[in-house]
Amino acid sequence: MSEKPVDLLRHWILRQAKEQSAWFEERVNALAEGARSVNCIW
């Protein structure tokens, strides 16, 4: 099954991120929902 490139990247980051995986996952999910509180993607 062929994953999308962005999913591959996500997977590789989580594999390497250790303590910050949770932070990263949470942020990306919030961005994907276009959460207003995270309008500062910068």
Add this chain to the structure above:
Amino acid sequence: MVMGLAPRLLGKAELALSIEDLSQANGALEGWQPEGLSIDGAARIVALTMYRGERPFAEIFKDLRRTADARELVALYRGLPLYPKPESLAFEVGEGLRSNMLGVFEAITQHNPYPRLHFDEHRWNHMILKALFVNSSLANIVGLDERNNPELARQLLDHVHERWAAGRGISPEVWRYIGPYAAEVGALDEFERALSGKPSEQAAAALALANNPSPQAKSLLAAHPAAAAKIAEHQVEQANISRNEVV
């Protein structure tokens, strides 16, 4: 603040990728080469790709690009193969190509399938010309043979003349892209000179002509057996002909 915090929280180490990972990458998106990406750079790419903001993607990209630091810029441009609406990013990509920061320019041009897929001929040619101007290796540009064209061959020939007139070296890489159009653009004399030049020049020129089926190319090679002999040696080592041998 994902973009800003990524390096502080995830660190800046290179993303550890196995051969299988790279193979998967190519399978997911042909020509995509994520090696050399840093973990925070990768996170920035994921963040931007996943972001569902209200504005058009190109506007969001512009907003980030215009105040990005150098490593952010590198990440932004390395992510080009992944972003939505790639055709809408022409201006943004232009800004990156015009950058004076080598790493930013190379983030677009090297190991990146985006130029092959989306650049028009003019932009493609000017990318190659700029790479030569700033001593950036051509070898890692994706799609060089596929996107080659007679106008580029003509421009590269002018580049050769200019450098010879100034007593400056030429990257041996250029001959390959003039080769297919050697007769068409009137480069036979120049090939003659290269075939009698330094070893790396000879090898590069000979290899370039080997792919040209015209009688002129064949007779040039026949007239320079020493250079022609290098074809066998270098055939599988095209990568050896690198900018590091600017003569």
Add this chain to the structure above:
Amino acid sequence: MFIDPHAHMISRTTDDYEAMAAAGIVAVIEPAFWLGQPRTFVGTYVDYLSTIIGFERFRAGQFGIRHYCTVGLNSKEANNEELAEGVMEWLPRFALKEGVVAIGEIGYDEQTPLEDKYFRAQLALAKELQLPVMVHTPHRDKKQGTSRSMDVCEEMGLDPSWVVIDHNNEETVKETLDRGFWAGFSIYPSTKMGTVRMVELLKQYGSERIIVDSACDWGISDPLAVAKTAMLALKNGIPAETVRKVTYANTLEVYGKSGQIQESDWLNPPEIDQRTLYEGNSILRGGREPRIEAPGARSRDSLIIE
């Protein structure tokens, strides 16, 4: 190895970078400041911050010098309220960029109410973001202005060990040190501190919390000031460890609190930086002795440009 923690490299030529590298300067900090004539559009300020974070860092890297910067709204341009408000909106975004080691250089120029307002606002920002502060002290009414700057830092709840009070002189140094702040000295001809006077100050005060910089800019100034001060100090019997502190280690200690500058940046640069942003200091790698030579000295006499 030396660090120049106050150098407006945007106004300097590559001759300066070459000379600095040859003299043993491994890193510079470029404070955000005014540009010789006032900015009148917020956008030019924003693009300037982008430049000292982006291209200037790259430019320095090509000469083997690691470049860092501070961001902030300077005291002169704080008097243009429209500009100031606009810049303050953009500042937090720039404060998180790579290589930004402090909020600065901020403080007073003339000590107007608007200068005061934006000084305080930026001290609050620095505290919130946990960044050190670089304070510019006024050139007119300096003694009082410096005292007042420190008063405001304390009022705003800043820890003095996170604040560098720059452009000190014989009249201000004692109070700065007594109150627990870092004391910066700008070795700048005619208008600020000189090397001979600096050596005297080192004899008197030692190395604790003292930092030497060049503040080189658009005016007649010397990008080799830190190296020259070091040389003169050593010649005059100042202990090597004192010299090392005031021309290298102290800078690292205070601005290192930002997490954006550390010795390994030039002693052991990450490979990814070497590929894209930094050529490495060939002086260090080659093990050659640093030498002080006026910028452009070698090329000045040659008619050959290739």
